[in-house]
Amino acid sequence: MHIRNVYRDGIDFTQLSTAYLPLRNYLIETSKSHKTIDFKDQAAQRCLTEALLHRDFNLKIRLLPDRLCPPVPNRLNYVLWLQDIISASRYVEEHDSKSIVHGIDVGTGASAIFPLLACTLEKSWKFMVSEIDPYSFENANHNISANKLEDRIQIVRSNATSPILLPLYIDEDRRFDFSMCNPPFYSSLQDVAQSAEAKENGPNAVCTGAEVEMITSGGESAFVGKMVIESLSIRGRCRWYTSMLGKLSSAAEVIDILKSNSIDNYILTEFVQGQTRRWAVGWSYTDIRLPDSISRILNSNPTIAKYLPAHNTIQQPVLSVSRKSLYEMVSSVLSSLSHIHFHDDPHGRDPSDMEIDTEPRAGVGFLVFAQEDTWSRSARRRQKRLLGDSARPDLNLLSSVSAASAERPNSPADPTTQSFTVEFTWRQGRDRRLFDSFCSHVSGKVQ
Numbered sequence: 163m164h165i166r167n168v169y170r171d172g173i174d175f176t177q178l179s180t181a182y183l184p185l186r187n188y189l190i191e192t193s194k195s196h197k198t199i200d201f202k203d204q205a206a207q208r209c210l211t212e213a214l215l216h217r218d219f220n221l222k223i224r225l226l227p228d229r230l231c232p233p234v235p236n237r238l239n240y241v242l243w244l245q246d247i248i249s250a251s252r253y254v255e256e257h258d259s260k261s262i263v264h265g266i267d268v269g270t271g272a273s274a275i276f277p278l279l280a281c282t283l284e285k286s287w288k289f290m291v292s293e294i295d296p297y298s299f300e301n302a303n304h305n306i307s308a309n310k311l312e313d314r315i316q317i318v319r320s321n322a323t324s325p326i327l328l329p330l331y332i333d334e335d336r337r338f339d340f341s342m343c344n345p346p347f348y349s350s351l352q353d354v355a356q357s358a359e360a361k362e363n364g365p366n367a368v369c370t371g372a373e374v375e376m377i378t379s380g381g382e383s384a385f386v387g388k389m390v391i392e393s394l395s396i397r398g399r400c401r402w403y404t405s406m407l408g409k410l411s412s413a414a415e416v417i418d419i420l421k422s423n424s425i426d427n428y429i430l431t432e433f434v435q436g437q438t439r440r441w442a443v444g445w446s447y448t449d450i451r452l453p454d455s456i457s458r459i460l461n462s463n464p465t466i467a468k469y470l471p472a473h474n475t476i477q478q479p480v481l482s483v484s485r486k487s488l489y490e491m492v493s494s495v496l497s498s499l500s501h502i503h504f505h506d507d508p509h510g511r512d513p514s515d516m517e518i519d520t521e522p523r524a525g526v527g528f529l530v531f532a533q534e535d536t537w538s539r540s541a542r543r544r545q546k547r548l549l550g551d552s553a554r555p556d557l558n559l560l561s562s563v564s565a566a567s568a569e570r571p572n573s574p575a576d577p578t579t580q581s582f583t584v585e586f587t588w589r590q591g592r593d594r595r596l597f598d599s600f601c602s603h604v605s606g607k608v609q
């Protein structure tokens with residue numbers, strides 16, 4: 163589960179029922195000190211979702227008995243990942259807490275859970291959401307109004323002939339920061355019956371989804387595949403296109419579609435909720451690059467590893483007497499490079515801090531701007547010939563470089579030094595070779 167997911171340590175049902183009294187009617191005692199609910203009971207499941215949204219997000223929600231009951235921890239994982247994506251984009255375009263972030267939710271469902279959760283967590287976010295099913299559309303509208311979010315969540319009716327990314331076709335001057343989607347998973351009723359994946363809330367959960375929510379021709383990979391094809395003509399007007407997927411094989415199919423359309427800037431993550439795993443893919447036509455913590459599944463197994471995008475974060479172990487002296491050493495290496503520009507990273511965080519929202523710290527790292535390779539020996543010769551020493555090309559953000567805290571206090575080989583990590587993160591650009599060559603050049607000098 164995401165590090166900021168409030169349900170990481172599980173849910174205390176007894177405590178929850180004191181904050182939301184209707185849940186008491188569904189509590190089952192498994193031992194003297196432990197209570198749960200019957201996940202096979204649809205009404206109990208709905209009450210649990212209502213209770214969590216009420217207690218933890220102050221949201222009032224009406225759930226329909228014959229539509230999907232969204233599990234809050236899983237939906238929250240997706241929203242938190244999007245927060246990370248937006249937060250990492252600060253490197254490329256200054257976002258302060260007041261600048262508005264525009265999101266799209268394709269198929270918001272009867273609950274409208276994604277925009278409700280996201281707007282509660284992020285006061286500067288606004289949504290345009292779509293829904294094809296008239297019954298779900300009405301209820302989503304009700305939930306948006308019940309929470310007084312009509313001015314921040316606009317809902318549009320889609321139909322079978324509309325593009326999947328309908329909100330991007332309504333006003334072609336409008337730009338969006340991201341799109342999100344939890345598509346219908348299955349290709350047919352038979353597919354639903356066969357798939358153990360139908361058990362979204364855990365092995366014993368019931369699924370209350372209607373056909374329109376669960377089934378789409380060709381299944382989820384065809385749905386997201388269409389989205390990729392539509393995005394080819396919309397391109398950077400939406401910064402990050404993303405979708406959740408219920409099967410790893412679907413993620414692999416979508417990644418094949420991305421690659422066959424030469425979209426190399428893609429990301430793949432997974433959401434783990436108890437025994438259930440979901441995946442999410444994202445892609446962008448911009449030159450914004452996201453750190454591995456967002457763009458790749460960390461600690462993945464070999465089956466998943468082959469679908470992952472290339473690393474945007476490179477870590478180099480180094481010995482130094484202190485982080486301050488390592489910081490100074492990196493600074494002096496960067497100063498020795500011609501035709502690059504660097505300054506203190508205003509978002510600098512110690513990479514060993516897992517929390518993305520930890521306070522920035524001065525003296526942790528740098529932002530490095532470059533236009534082309536000016537550091538390798540051959541590049542330096544070429545540069546001299548073409549530009550002379552005074553000419554300076556336009557510089558783009560290339561990488562952040564940071565000095566991480568020591569993982570081990572002392573190196574056995576030399577007790578006066580400590581083991582540190584210099585971390586390079588590709589932040590912006592189209593030429594991966596430039597980033598790779600910069601990392602290996604600076605790593606070689608810092609060692």
Ligand SMILES: C[S@@+](CC[C@H](N)C(=O)[O-])C[C@H]1O[C@@H](n2cnc3c(N)ncnc32)[C@H](O)[C@@H]1O
Nearest residue numbers: 232269270271293294295320344345346374375
């Ligand atoms: C799996 S449900 C997800 C609902 C909600 N977002 C959630 O995560 O709980 C998929 C939703 O997409 C809607 N849908 C299916 N095709 C659509 C389309 N082409 N455009 C908009 N919505 C669509 C369905 O009616 C359904 O509400």
